[in-house]
Amino acid sequence: MNTQYDVLVVGAGIAGEESALKLADMGFRVLLIEKEPSIGGKMILLSKVFPTLDCAACITTPKVSETARHPNITLLTLTEADSIIKENNGSFSVTLKKHPRYVIEKDCTGCQECETVCPSIVDDQFQFNLVARKAVYIPFNIANPRVALIDIENCMLCGSCEQKCPSNAIDFSQKEEIIQVKVNAVIVATGFNLFDPTLIPRYGFGKYKNVITSMQMERELAPTRPFNNILRPSDGKTPDKIAYIFCTGSRDQTCGNAICSQVCCMYSTKQAQLLMGALPMADITMYYINIRAFGKGFNEFYMQAKDMGAKYVKGKVASVSEKENGNLILRYEDIATGKVTESEHDLVVLSVGLLANPAITSVFKDETLEIDASKYIKQPELLQSPALTSIKGVFVAGTATAPMDIPDTIMSAGAAAAETSGYLKQLS
């Protein structure tokens, strides 16, 4: 592997992919690293996207495979930046940690024979724990690379997969690799974290089976969905009275996130439209504070959801309790009447917010990558050069800077590519 690159892009979600592709098209040599076993970030796991209702997988896979195949992009999955140190000449000395896959990437054909014999069954994080997977597994159907890996913490080391693999791709002797590279610029495209709804115990997530997150509903609605139907977890019943609780973990100082997550109103509205298509008889009620349908075509999309029959109730839900049959009682202040009200639903979806993911800051050793009050990467020249950070030569793209939707992410990533290219041209 080459040890000199023009740019290191950290994170291969849509922001990292877009920045990497633009720079690679301009002729720069890009090293793109991703800590997960597949690239594609969160978008590749979505069902459809608002307000166009395009199938997320269909529109993102071309970008994913273009990224994986571009001659100017070197892609490393299961790889994290361990340290990034600025040299005297302005370039960066980067230490990468490549975690073992325990599968020889070039030999694995993705046949999934190994999964059939693995005895260890664990929650499938890529299906947001709705179903289980094996300890040896392909992350998801449209993963890239579509290659198995072994989750060694849950592996019993029985060796069944090794015996079963028709191409001898299993390799338990793999070790963590330390890779040293030199780059002239870094783009931070590390995305966001999803809000953990167990931090709001009064909504009952983790305690009541029929309280799920919006990401779990995304999976239920996705083309590569786990059940091929919309089911509620407690008894597999098809729900017919679904509630959405907006602003779960957003605009809420009690859980440490004062800002609005910018996408939840719209993704919930999109899910409501998809659910009304999938379950024409179901009632869908949206409990909201304000509807933030601000982008191109968003307000029209919101009005369309209302016209289709989604019921929007202005009122912040205070708490959720469970009945014996698994149904849930929501208690809220109905703003329209000014009264505290209760209503019963058979499935509750929490519209969870986006949180900053500032872990990358600890990787920069000699200079500080500053963050803002909301813990997103600080943009010191926000209204002049939004891709700049507190470190010269380090740029930022996408939801690493703030919550944002897909088009805003693509534009932010394009801006980061432009800024980086200008910087690299100036260096040479």
Add this chain to the structure above:
Amino acid sequence: MKKKIGVYVCHCGGNISDYVDIEKVKDAVKDEANVYLLKNTLFACSDSSQKGMVDDIKTSELDAIVVASCSPKLHVPTFRGVAARAGLNPYNYVQVNIREQSSWAHSDQPTGATEKAILLVKAGIARAAESQALTPIKIPTTNATAVIGAGIGGMRSAIALADMGTEVYLIEKEMSVGGHVANWGNLFTANINGNELAASLHNEIKKRPNIKLFTNAELTEKKGSIGNFDIKVKSGNETLPLHIGAFVVNTGFAPYEPVSGEYHFGEYDNVITLPEFKKLIDTPASELVYKGKTIKKIAYIYCVGSRQDEEGDNKYCSRYCCTAAIHSSIQVKSKFKNITNLHFNRGIRTYGKQELHYEESSKNGDIYLQFSLDSIPQIEKKGNKTIVKVKDILTAGKELETEADLIVLVTGMVPRKNENLTNQLKIPVGRDNFFNEIHMKLRPVETVIDGVFIAGTCQSPKNILETLNSSMAAAAKANSILTKGEMSLEPTLAMVNPAACNLCDNCFEACQFDAIVQTEYEGRKVAKINVSNCKGCGMCTPVCPTDAIDLADFTNAQIESMIDALTE
């Protein structure tokens, strides 16, 4: 005639297979002439599936492939790439759309959707059998762009392009640069003034020798296509010819002007718009005075010109106005004493970090009242007092009324009228009359016109940060195409069989791109295609009385064989 055709029928997750019976489709086409290999796939576009196709083409030595999946708009480049990697000419691949044209269009009739899919796949196989290998045309390109509009977005596009090594002609209609922002004071989310921001960007422009700024200028002529446009720019009394590779259109918005009488605008002298209010609070004074009257109590009425619901109205949200109004209300309170702010809104949309402004304003003691479109606030004069009445959603529909010294109409953005430019560049507009991008999610700065990129508020309402991001993204896209110095053009162009041509003039009249010229053939005059002008639109082929014109990749033989397959 291609003999070994590979056919792939895609489930598209369930997008196709939920309605179209894939097995039935396979069964119906398996005995079609020339079908050598037939497979179904969950996602034809996934990397693993692409790899499988490459292997199939190589090992079975296929001479054409048919992919029956989604719209060609999405994946033609993907599967052309598959063919190329397998050593097959990309034009020996045919895309069949059984998603938009079958499963999605006929989701209420799975049987019919399946029957239609079968016929479409058969037609695709027939077309592939008649397909021919074609080679893209390589042309040299010019690494120069015209950026239209020197507001903050246009200036930022220009700076980014210049820094990436692209020559920039920055064309501004007005005498000065900076657009609307140059007239604004303090801006939200960053502690900077609009006029300072505009001046600072202007200064950066002056530092760069590869940016040429034309003020009082407009585009008067455009010829050519991506990579090589010949344009004329009129600046003052001078008209300059320029050669460029791409356009970045950054023409901005127009502020919504309330119609006369809307909330008594133009009738009551203390009803003003948000831009007027911003100017008012920027004037240095110790007391807020408007038309001789001291202002203490300000009523802001939101969504004026936005989120309307009548046909022909602006149904969209203007995105920036909630935060801009709240930010102004914070400014006015910090600058002047004893101000009361009353926000008559339709649900505050301070998305993202802008929420912090809303919180600050709430902590300042501002009062928020919410109305719905069917019951908008009423403004009345009682003597010399102005009264605002509202049915307030936030207090369970109570009828409230209050006095106000000044009414600020929080006006939104509307698309600018740019008929000259729209006619020159032929950029399509959407239902909201803003310029339309080619794909809202993943290609937000590209248009259907190759080489014409859009950025900033001409595409849709945006705040400054979003305008800058889109402006720089458009710059990155334009540069990434032009920096190579050459590009490939589609070889799907018209071609004349000179032996059959009688030079009747029909094709000259049909062509909108001046792509048909005269030439000599065996001592007589015949038509000939100028490939650098031909767009492959196909307008000339049906008007030819002797079938002397054919369109590559859409030849008469291909089209006729498809019709035969569809009607058999």
